[in-house]
Amino acid sequence: DAMVIQNPRYQVTQFGKPVTLSCSQTLNHNVMYWYQQKSSQAPKLLFHYYDKDFNNEADTPDNFQSRRPNTSFCFLDIRSPGLGDAAMYLCATSREAVGAQYFGPGTRLTVT
Amino acid sequence: QKEVEQDPGPLSVPEGAIVSLNCTYSNSAFQYFMWYRQYSRKGPELLMYTYSSGNKEDGRFTAQVDKSSKYISLFIRDSQPSDSATYLCAMVWVQGAQKLVFGQGTRLTINP
Numbered sequence: 001d002a003m004v005i006q007n008p009r010y011q012v013t014q015f016g017k018p019v020t021l022s023c024s025q026t027l028n029h030n031v032m033y034w035y036q037q038k039s040s041q042a043p044k045l046l047f048h049y050y051d052k053d054f055n056n057e058a059d060t061p062d063n064f065q066s067r068r069p070n071t072s073f074c075f076l077d078i079r080s081p082g083l084g085d086a087a088m089y090l091c092a093t094s095r096e097a098v099g100a101q102y103f104g105p106g107t108r109l110t111v112t
Numbered sequence: 113q114k115e116v117e118q119d120p121g122p123l124s125v126p127e128g129a130i131v132s133l134n135c136t137y138s139n140s141a142f143q144y145f146m147w148y149r150q151y152s153r154k155g156p157e158l159l160m161y162t163y164s165s166g167n168k169e170d171g172r173f174t175a176q177v178d179k180s181s182k183y184i185s186l187f188i189r190d191s192q193p194s195d196s197a198t199y200l201c202a203m204v205w206v207q208g209a210q211k212l213v214f215g216q217g218t219r220l221t222i223n224p
Contacts, residue, residue, distance in 0.1 A: 041216070042214035097204075098144055098204050101202075103155035103158075
C-alpha cells in the first residue's frame with residue numbers, strides 16, 4: 001500500500017545532542033511537509049519542500065533544518081534540541097500544494 | 113481572531129448518536145477543506161476532502177461546506193466507540209502561501 005513512513009516512531013535524545021528524524025513516501029507526491037505537534041494542539045507547519053524547492057515558515061527556529069535528497073525521502077534535523085522541542089513530529093505529503101495532505105504516523109521525540 | 117475556529121470540546125455522546133462537528137473561518141480565500149481524525153499518539157488520518165459548497169458523503173461521514181457563511185461541518189451517523197478521537201478541520205487557500213491551516217481540534221468520545 002502507498003503510504004508515508006516515519007522512523008523512528010519514538011526517539012529519545014539528550015539536551016543539545018543533534019537528532020535526525022526521517023520520512024519516506026511511496027505516493028510519489030511532489031510536496032513533503034514537516035509539522036510539530038504538541039499535546040492538545042493542532043499541528044504546526046515547520047517547512048515544506050515542493051520538489052527540491054525549500055520553503056521555511058517565518059517562525060521556525062534556526063535550530064530546525066531539513067533535507068530532501070530525492071522525491072521519496074525527507075529528513076528533519078534538530079541541531080541542538082531543547083526541552084521545549086519535545087513533541088510529536090509529523091511528516092505529510094501532497095501531490096500538489098493545494099492537494100489533500102497525507103500524514104505519517106509521527107515520531108514522538110523526548111528530550112532528557 | 114484565529115483564521116479557523118473550532119470548539120475544542122470535549123464532546124461526549126452515546127453510541128449510535130449523530131455527531132456534528134463544526135468549524136468557522138474568516139478568510140474567504142480558503143478554497144479546499146479537509147477533515148482529519150487523529151487517535152491518541154497517532155498521525156492525523158484524512159477523512160474527507162472537499163472543494164465546493166454542498167455535501168459530500170462517504171459511508172457514515174458527511175462533510176458540508178457553506179462558503180457564503182464560511183462554515184464547514186462533519187456529520188458522523190451511527191457513531192461507534194471506535195470513532196472516539198480528535199477531529200481536526202483544515203483548509204488551504206489558493207492565493208499566496210499555500211499552506212494548510214488547522215482548527216484546534218475537537219476531542220470526541222462515543223460512550224458504549
